[in-house]
Amino acid sequence: MRHTLPIAPQFYVTAPQPCxxxxxxMERKLFTALQGEQSERLNDTLSKxxxxxxQNVLYRPSCAECSACLSARIRVADFEPTRTQRxxxxxxxxxxxNATSPWATEDQYALFRRYLDSRHADGGMADMDVFEFAAxxxxxxxxxxxxxxxxxAEPGxxxxxxTAVCLTDVLDDGxxxxxxxxxxxxxxQSLGTWVILDHIQIAREAGLPFVYLGYWVPGSRKMGYKAQFSALEIYKGGRWHPIGDPNSHESTLHPLSVDPIAEQVARIQLPDGLSGR
Known part of the structure; x- marks a missing residue:
């Protein structure tokens, strides 16, 4: 019997684990597979x-009692560096x-291991071996x-x-x-900040309006640096908003602060031809 991929993406939820x-x-994620001819359109649409x-999965936080994680992006045209960033x-x-194709190298993995061992030795990626890195x-x-x-090069x-590496997806809008x-x-050298600043420049040169930074989490020291960039927007309540005063955002922790999974999935907008409706 011949099997084909479903037209409409199927969404699933991970088991809870420590945030x-x-x-x-506790953290929980809503996710779907990224596969088939419509992968780019699906990635572009859901990234918004x-x-x-x-890898081959698209996800976003969907915790049972917490809505603290907020997707963040920079409006390239409105960005102005601070004195420190200059x-x-x-x-x-x-x-x-040097922007190249997604191919893992020994130099990349060596730098990656040094970075993890120094900065995130107790993180979820700490045990990643060279094969997992390549994947x-x-x-x-x-x-x-x-x-x-x-x-x-220095003497010797x-x-x-x-010195730094970034795995970067090219979307239709950033x-x-x-x-x-x-x-x-x-x-x-503030290399983490520098990589973001350079990506803003790359996007500007390419005529792309946004640089997506992943998640900003109010109250998390790990993610606080993202709020230092001007023209930052966050995805909250189903649309993008200017971040405003970062201190005005409170981490919500309440059973009624998060909609049921079925309602979340029903509100996801899919590319034409993939809704299955």
């Missing part, structure tokens, strides 16, 4: 509704950018790039050492920064 951002809370890609741009002016980079059904940044070094990592011995 990586807020202590004492707070979803993120991880200093970061000047400090990293000698970095060379993270290479398993993508959409238009994806690996953006590498290298610095000038050869070539231009790899760049989505899937995952980035950098040299943990160069914290003074």
């Amino acid at each position: 990586p951002y807020l202590d004492g809370r 509704q707070g979803f993120r890609r991880s 200093r970061t741009m000047k400090r990293n002016a000698d970095l060379r950018r 993270m980079i290479e398993e993508t059904p959409i238009r994806t790039r690996v953006v590498e940044y290298s610095r000038p 070094e050869q070539g231009r050492p790899l 760049l989505s920064m899937v995952y980035s990592f950098y040299d943990p011995d160069r914290l003074h």
